[in-house]
Amino acid sequence: MSLLHLSEVTRTVIPPDQPALTILNGVDLTVEPGDRVSIVGRSGSGKSTLLNLMGLLDQPTSGTLTFDDRPVKSYSSAERDRVRGARIGFIFQQFNLLPGRTALENVTMPLLYASGTQFWRRKAIAAEMLEQVGLGHRLTSLPDRLSGGEQQRVAIARSLVRGPSLILADEPTGALDLDTGQTVMELIDDVATRTGAALVIITHDPAIATRARDHYRLDRGVLRRADAGVGERAAVLAVGGGGAAGPGASGASA
Amino acid sequence: MKRALTGFVGAVLEAWQELRIHRTRVLLSLIGVAVAVCSLTTVVALGAIVQQANEELSERSSGRPATLYLSAYSDGTGTGGGSGEIDGELMDATWADTLERYDVTYGSRVLSGSQNVGFVDGIVPVGVQAVDQPYGEMHRVRVSEGAWFTPGDALQLAPRLIVNQIFWERIGSPDLATHPTVKLGGQGAQPTTIAVVTGVTPVASYETEPSMFMLVDQFAAVQAADPTGGGGGAGGFVDPFAGGAQTQYEMWVPPALAEPLIPLLQRDFTAALGEGVQVDVFRQDFAQYGDDPFLVTKLVVGGIAVLVLLLGALGLVNIALVTVKQRVREIGIRRSFGATAGRVFFAVMMESVVATVAAGIAGVVAAVLVVQSPWVRDLVGQGMITDFPPFPVDAALLGLVAATAVGALAGLLPALVAVRVKVIDAIRY
Ligand SMILES: Nc1ncnc2c1ncn2[C@@H]1O[C@H](COP(=O)(O)OP(=O)(O)O)[C@@H](O)[C@H]1O
Ligand SMILES: [Mg+2]
Numbered sequence: 001m002s003l004l005h006l007s008e009v010t011r012t013v014i015p016p017d018q019p020a021l022t023i024l025n026g027v028d029l030t031v032e033p034g035d036r037v038s039i040v041g042r043s044g045s046g047k048s049t050l051l052n053l054m055g056l057l058d059q060p061t062s063g064t065l066t067f068d069d070r071p072v073k074s075y076s077s078a079e080r081d082r083v084r085g086a087r088i089g090f091i092f093q094q095f096n097l098l099p100g101r102t103a104l105e106n107v108t109m110p111l112l113y114a115s116g117t118q119f120w121r122r123k124a125i126a127a128e129m130l131e132q133v134g135l136g137h138r139l140t141s142l143p144d145r146l147s148g149g150e151q152q153r154v155a156i157a158r159s160l161v162r163g164p165s166l167i168l169a170d171e172p173t174g175a176l177d178l179d180t181g182q183t184v185m186e187l188i189d190d191v192a193t194r195t196g197a198a199l200v201i202i203t204h205d206p207a208i209a210t211r212a213r214d215h216y217r218l219d220r221g222v223l224r225r226a227d228a229g230v231g232e233r234a235a236v237l238a239v240g241g242g243g244a245a246g247p248g249a250s251g252a253s254a
Numbered sequence: 255m256k257r258a259l260t261g262f263v264g265a266v267l268e269a270w271q272e273l274r275i276h277r278t279r280v281l282l283s284l285i286g287v288a289v290a291v292c293s294l295t296t297v298v299a300l301g302a303i304v305q306q307a308n309e310e311l312s313e314r315s316s317g318r319p320a321t322l323y324l325s326a327y328s329d330g331t332g333t334g335g336g337s338g339e340i341d342g343e344l345m346d347a348t349w350a351d352t353l354e355r356y357d358v359t360y361g362s363r364v365l366s367g368s369q370n371v372g373f374v375d376g377i378v379p380v381g382v383q384a385v386d387q388p389y390g391e392m393h394r395v396r397v398s399e400g401a402w403f404t405p406g407d408a409l410q411l412a413p414r415l416i417v418n419q420i421f422w423e424r425i426g427s428p429d430l431a432t433h434p435t436v437k438l439g440g441q442g443a444q445p446t447t448i449a450v451v452t453g454v455t456p457v458a459s460y461e462t463e464p465s466m467f468m469l470v471d472q473f474a475a476v477q478a479a480d481p482t483g484g485g486g487g488a489g490g491f492v493d494p495f496a497g498g499a500q501t502q503y504e505m506w507v508p509p510a511l512a513e514p515l516i517p518l519l520q521r522d523f524t525a526a527l528g529e530g531v532q533v534d535v536f537r538q539d540f541a542q543y544g545d546d547p548f549l550v551t552k553l554v555v556g557g558i559a560v561l562v563l564l565l566g567a568l569g570l571v572n573i574a575l576v577t578v579k580q581r582v583r584e585i586g587i588r589r590s591f592g593a594t595a596g597r598v599f600f601a602v603m604m605e606s607v608v609a610t611v612a613a614g615i616a617g618v619v620a621a622v623l624v625v626q627s628p629w630v631r632d633l634v635g636q637g638m639i640t641d642f643p644p645f646p647v648d649a650a651l652l653g654l655v656a657a658t659a660v661g662a663l664a665g666l667l668p669a670l671v672a673v674r675v676k677v678i679d680a681i682r683y
Contacts, residue, residue: 052678057678058678077595078594078595078596081589081592081595081597082592082594084590085591090590090591092681096583096587098584098587099584100275101275105271113264113592113597115260115261116256116260119260119263162592
């Protein structure tokens, strides 16, 4: 039983007054509970499009996409929204915090779409989550008063607050400097491990990618496994240095 | 079910937060809504109050529903007397019998006349309304000092008077507990009667003359002692026992009994008074007149209020549309964290509704303050309303419903825009 499965997935768009554009072409991918997946690829290669599909924000043009072994096509639109809210957490490159809302309000937001205890105890749950990402002292801060790293930590807390089984991170360190990126990455890794959630990280930074166990490369809409690629590891060492090699080593040797 | 509750509460909370963030802009557009709700509510409330006031005033003059009037006159063809006079004593006796027979508690003779009264600045003829004791209840006579006649008053030797405010002030506004007295009659060599003032009625702002109520029998006795004492009717002379032509007879009965009672009364009186006497029984309470003299004013002010309300709604639509367009990204983010399209629609709609309901509550509160203010009460009541009605709940409800409806209407368009947001495009950078 897989959490998420893509088989022969194609995504084509027809921009106005232009020929059809195939963004994803025959993508096969399986994500099991607790997996660590990285997808690297150049800008414009279709990474975000793939992530939108995995996050049930978009539907494949052809091929099948299943969540919990159930074809996503068979979900109603509202069901997709509810499954997304309950089971999937997003982390974006640009953080995408709600402007004008405090850190606490931002982390509370996903709980507004929950029911039962999660809804009624949302403040306490959100505060506890911010505590876990080291921002227990910034509950009432507005996003524009927080540093980039802090904003991303708020976003991480927000993605985890409903206890998702899948975390989708789209270039989560892309807007951060190297050191902050490292810390944020470690935090994501850490919370994913602690909650047992599967983690799919999209990045164009090979140093980040090596933290995962399953490595993929997306090239002009075609997804390939990149495990133990020699060139890949060389690139990792060259860019990320020794620090990034540690956690990545286990994945690469597997 | 559980999800419906959390969904509703959540959407309202979301809307409230949204409003807090845009409060200045929202506040501006809401002033119009609040003013409109206030005027709408005020108009409806005043309408209801004026109607009640009118009813009360007409009850005072022509009785509460259902009041039956009985009058009898000779058509000259009769056998008894032949002069066209009706025997007052017989009439009064028949009336008393009738009240007893049909178990009518509230019945009164009503006789208008005039009586000389000695004030410090001279003897003045004062208008008299001579009635029986139940009259006070039948016409909701309001007494501001002292009390209305009691059944025991008829047995008192000194006539009892219920005087109006002007009369009372003219004798120096004495404390009624001291049993103030006035002299009746006394013009020239005529004898005087000492009467006790036991109650004071308030006056409408247009009244300027003193007047008073007396019990019919006591009035008749005083007039008998002093036939020139001001004169009863136009003729200057009143036969003290002439019920008949001058006296009106009225009874207050349950409205359902009024219709069947009319032919019975007619039959009984015709039988008692004999041939040649025409007996009329008719109903004259306000229930016969359904006209609302304030209808036009109500329509005009109400129309203006509706117009203002719509203008306020238009401003609201405008602001909501602008903010929704600014919030496309935010809506996309919410959708990616589990907000369904329905939820987004409802939350955006709620922003308008929560805002206008808040404005509506403010408007209704303002309307209550306006309508309950002493100034407006004086204007509407003319000092003549006994039980000034409480603020009509209907009017307050109408104000709130109108505010909610306007909010829903104004929220519809932005909500439709909000659900059309394409999530992927909204969060793309
Ligand atoms: N709705 C769309 N209409 C037209 N072109 C699109 C659309 N979505 C994506 N694209 C194009 O598809 C390519 C892949 O986009 P994206 O998945 O965002 O790439 P990445 O995230 O890897 O940079 C880009 O060239 C982008 O311009
Ligand atoms: Mg991208």
